[in-house]
Amino acid sequence: MLVDTIAENPFITDEDLAEFFGVSIQTIRLDRLELSIPELRERIKHVAEKRFEDEVRSLPLEEVIGEIIDIDLDSSAISLLDIKKEHVFIRNKIARGHHLFAQANSLAVAVINDELALTAKANIQFTQSVKEEDRVIAKAKVTKIDELTGRTFIEVNSYVNNELVFKGDFEMYRSQKNTKG
Amino acid sequence: MLVDTIAENPFITDEDLAEFFGVSIQTIRLDRLELSIPELRERIKHVAEKRFEDEVRSLPLEEVIGEIIDIDLDSSAISLLDIKKEHVFIRNKIARGHHLFAQANSLAVAVINDELALTAKANIQFTQSVKEEDRVIAKAKVTKIDELTGRTFIEVNSYVNNELVFKGDFEMYRSQKNTKG
Incomplete structure (x- = not known):
């Protein structure tokens, strides 16, 4: 039963x-x-993973840094990353920049509706220190897709407890210009 | 003997x-x-590691991504990173951007002559795809240290076989303005 x-x-x-x-x-x-x-948490995770596996096109889900919790291809995506021991500097327990970058950058890749997505440029800012145990919510928004080149512009803002900790503007390559499957 | x-x-x-x-x-x-x-290569590595351990102030050497092969605090530094399986996308074997960023960013931290160094901003560009087996040489150059705030500007260029693959301009915080020990 x-x-x-x-x-x-x-x-x-x-x-x-x-x-x-x-x-x-x-x-x-x-x-x-x-x-x-499995317990509820695991069951939710499993269902979520299964769903997004079919959705994300540009990379296998296990290559996304953080856990995708919402995605709408070529439009927006959200992921979360729990900051653990392996993400922080030993000395001050502050999260290392490249992990926040990795979360944001892989979300920018994942949101692209194409088999190939690569980062061309990024302009990033670390606005607040993130600590061990913090949960970082990254929100990606596609702001522009160039009609001719397919070059895709994505804004990613990351938050801890609703406070902005990171923001990045990404310019991405893709193999073709839009949703051609 | x-x-x-x-x-x-x-x-x-x-x-x-x-x-x-x-x-x-x-x-x-x-x-x-x-x-x-150990063989010569390992002996060189050992001596090099030992030497830089005493030199780098802002983080323990094992937290640097890549291997530091030269450093002159608050001036310049060089590191190398061998791109392995764990650094590339499964599908196309292209190195993931965050690993190149991590090498450059941690070199920017390491070059700073201070106990505390954190990244404030970065403006980065991926100019060429890096593949598995490539060896990436990152060169950091301190271009400016703000007299008042200590804010430090660092340019990092990364090369594979002498071709530019990544460039980044980093703006770093430090706890004090210069070489005060």
Whole structure:
């Protein structure tokens, strides 16, 4: 019954399941473990990954730095990156610039509706220090696609707790000018 | 005798050692292996690393992306990065932009003669695709240090086989205005 209920509604919480079956949350958790059903967070991630795998064209999803949580090709995209130990300077625990750049740059690649997307130029600014444990939300917006060359201009703003920490203007190459599939 | 000779002159080649002892190069190599003396390349690397460890102030040497091969604080620095499988896009084997950026950016941090150096802005350009197996030589040059704020301007040009592949202008924060130790 647990398997069926979760299959029907993968986004149901353990709390709701406990209420539904009239048992404790602990029971649900143990049963999930026994049946190897991942927790809600993992299930959401799995569904999200599966969905965007079919959508992103310019690179395999595992090559995106950060986790894509929304994408509309040639228009906009959002990703999140949790800053961990391996992203910060040992001395001051400040996130290293190239990780914020990597998140933004790979989002700029991912948003392009083409098999080939490469960065030509970028103009970037680090507006605030990002620390270990911070969650960085990067928002990419396609501002212009040159009709002739296909050159694509993308603005990426990254936030921690709604405060701007990074902004970048990217100019990207692509192999063809637009959504030709 | 081999141990002593190499200790005295760590940069001696196997060829020179063979000539010196009147034996074959093969003999020298086998003896080195038996005595666990690394080959010349490794010895050079070791000495180089040791030397720059004392010199670079703004970050531990292992946090520099690439290998520093020359540095003159607040003036210039050179590093090399060998592009391997983990640096390229799976599909086209082209080096991902953030690795070239990381090499240049960390060199810009390393060249600064201060305990604290952070990137404020960067204006970058990818002028040519870099492929797996390429060796990227990044050259950083400090072009200006603002007298009042200590804001430091650094130009980094990266080359593969003497061809420009990346250029970046970095504007860096530091904690104090110059070489105060």
